Amino acid sequence: MKTIVRRAALTFVSAAAAAGMLVSPAMAGSAQAAPNPLSAAVGSSDMPQIFVGSSQQDLRNIAWDTRNNLHNAAGALPPQLAQQARQAVDGAVNGMFPGLINERSGGWAPAPAPAPAPAPNPHHGGYRIDSPCPVEARVCVDLNGNRTWIQHNGYVTYGPAVMSAGAPGPETETPRGMFSVVRKVRDEVSIPFDNAPMPYAVYFTHAGHAFHEGRVDWLSHGCIHLMHQDAVTYFDQLHPGDLIYIY
Incomplete structure (x- = not known):
C-alpha cells in the first residue's frame, strides 16, 4: 500500500510540475507576476490528502478530486495555457488511474457481459423416434x-x-x-x-x-x-x- 500511495503522490506532483512549467514562460517577463495558481492549488489545504491506509477506491476518489481542483485552478491562466495545463493533469491521472476520467465524466459504462456460448447440440440426428422408450433412457x-x-x-x-x-x-x-x-x-x-x-x-x-x-x-x-x-x-x-x- 505504501508503494501505491507514493506512486499516487508522485503522479499529482508531476502533474502540477508539468502544468507549472507551462505557466512559467508566460509569467517570467512580469516582475509583478502573481503566484503560480497550480502550485497554490497543490499546496492548498482544500486539496484532498493522500494517506497511508487508503483503499484503491479512496485513491481513485482522491485522484478525481485533485484533478478537478487543478482544472479549476487552471482557469486563472490564459486560455491556451489553461488547456495545456489541464491536458497535462489529465495525462498524469490517466497514467495512474486508467479509465478514471471517462468513468467519472459519464463516458464510461461497464462492458456488457459476454453472451454465454451456445450449448453444444447433442441431437446429432435432430429427431425423435415414435416409441415407448422414455426420454431418460440412454x-x-x-x-x-x-x-x-x-x-x-x-x-x-x-x-x-x-x-x-x-x-x-x-x-x-x-x-x-x-x-x-x-x-x-x-x-x-x-x-x-x-x-x-x-x-x-x-x-x-x-x-x-x-x-x-x-x-x-x-x-x-x-x-x-x-x-x-x-x-x-x-x-x-x-x-x-x-x-x-x-x-
Whole structure:
C-alpha cells in the first residue's frame, strides 16, 4: 500500500510540475507576476490528502478530486495555457488511474457481459423416434423391430442400428424393461458357451446379458448382437449407470 500511495503522490506532483512549467514562460517577463495558481492549488489545504491506509477506491476518489481542483485552478491562466495545463493533469491521472476520467465524466459504462456460448447440440440426428422408450433412457432397444439407438433427452444421437436378440424361450429370450449399464469388457468371451467371443461387451444385467459384436442374422442366448462399428460405438459411448430400455 505504501508503494501505491507514493506512486499516487508522485503522479499529482508531476502533474502540477508539468502544468507549472507551462505557466512559467508566460509569467517570467512580469516582475509583478502573481503566484503560480497550480502550485497554490497543490499546496492548498482544500486539496484532498493522500494517506497511508487508503483503499484503491479512496485513491481513485482522491485522484478525481485533485484533478478537478487543478482544472479549476487552471482557469486563472490564459486560455491556451489553461488547456495545456489541464491536458497535462489529465495525462498524469490517466497514467495512474486508467479509465478514471471517462468513468467519472459519464463516458464510461461497464462492458456488457459476454453472451454465454451456445450449448453444444447433442441431437446429432435432430429427431425423435415414435416409441415407448422414455426420454431418460440412454439406449432404446426395439425387439420386434430388430433395431436399437442411442439418444439424449429423447433425441437420436446414433442409429437406429440393426441388431438381433435372444431366441424365444425362457432360457434364451432377451429380458424387457429398464436396465442400466453394469460394466464393459472390450475383449470378452462367454465361458458358458465354450469361450465364444463377445467383443466390445457392454453388460446391462448381472445375469450376463450384454450388447456385443456378433452376427445380426443369428439369434442369441439373450445378448444383443451388433455389427462391428455399432458395437464399437456402443462400447465407446455408454458408461456404467446409463439407462437401457428394452421393449
